[in-house]
Amino acid sequence: MSRWEPNARGRLERAALDLYGERGFEQTTVSEIAARAGLTERTFFRHFADKREVLFSGAGALQDLLVDAVASAPDSAAPIDVVAAALETAGTLFQERREYSLRRQGVIAANPELQERELIKLASLASALADSLHRRGDKDPAATLAAEAGIAVFRVAFQHWIEEANSRDFPQLIRESLYELKAVTAGR
């Protein structure tokens, strides 16, 4: 029945990213991804619902990480600082997988449908952050605004991080982007 394949998931992810980069997301089939990974289609579908899911399966773990970071922040911390600290924690993980992030972003930038999916993922992350702030007692509109502003800061820092050839530290870029937002909202 189900044969154990060492790191099947990682192999499928790598094969998918390779193929999406080589011939485009639209033009790649699940059967080709499985073949490139040296696995069966059946194994693919044990790990991913479809070929789009390969690019978005990390969203749940990212959300859990952000929600946990918010939950474990000191009670006295202001919402925006709680959100910023959570995003910096996530940023550290992104930094460790920069090559993956660059390639994934290249695939998404080339496909409007994937861009829409990415937007929806980021909006879900903002909602999850706001909910997590509510649970620690932060009220609206402060909680929602801190979460939404935090995701805006993250997006701007991410774009910067992806575009820069010299690969600056992502958590540092998040701090700088937050600093910029503070200057912007102060009307400077």
Place this chain on the structure above:
Amino acid sequence: MSRWEPNARGRLERAALDLYGERGFEQTTVSEIAARAGLTERTFFRHFADKREVLFSGAGALQDLLVDAVASAPDSAAPIDVVAAALETAGTLFQERREYSLRRQGVIAANPELQERELIKLASLASALADSLHRRGDKDPAATLAAEAGIAVFRVAFQHWIEEANSRDFPQLIRESLYELKAVTAGR
């Protein structure tokens, strides 16, 4: 050939909103909308590409209004204040059509696919605002952050405006929401 129908577009919009409210967006057909409006399907398709478009056809006009408002702001104004003034101008128009906004929002809140479409619309508005700030000489990341923060402020104010039974003034709610964002990003 094409018979002139007085205010066909407005009649189709009203019929569509009535039916979406009564039986749900999914369950309503273009043929039913046309019949309710006393018009033909052919007339419907002269005005709207599909039944979803009835809810989103105003997005282009809203974007033009925001972009024009940004373009005509004083050179010396800070980006966040330029964006806030543009959103308040839009808010005034929303205020004049509060009943429509309430009903449209009810339809969208009941359908995840429409919620996604609405998110994408708001993200497009943020991009258009950022582009308009770039054209008046505002640099990134300030321009993008001001635009994204502005849309977050707008969303929070809109939610407030929709939920309140006593119908407070929308432009005033936008000003309050911006004030809250300033407090939040200052870490208070």
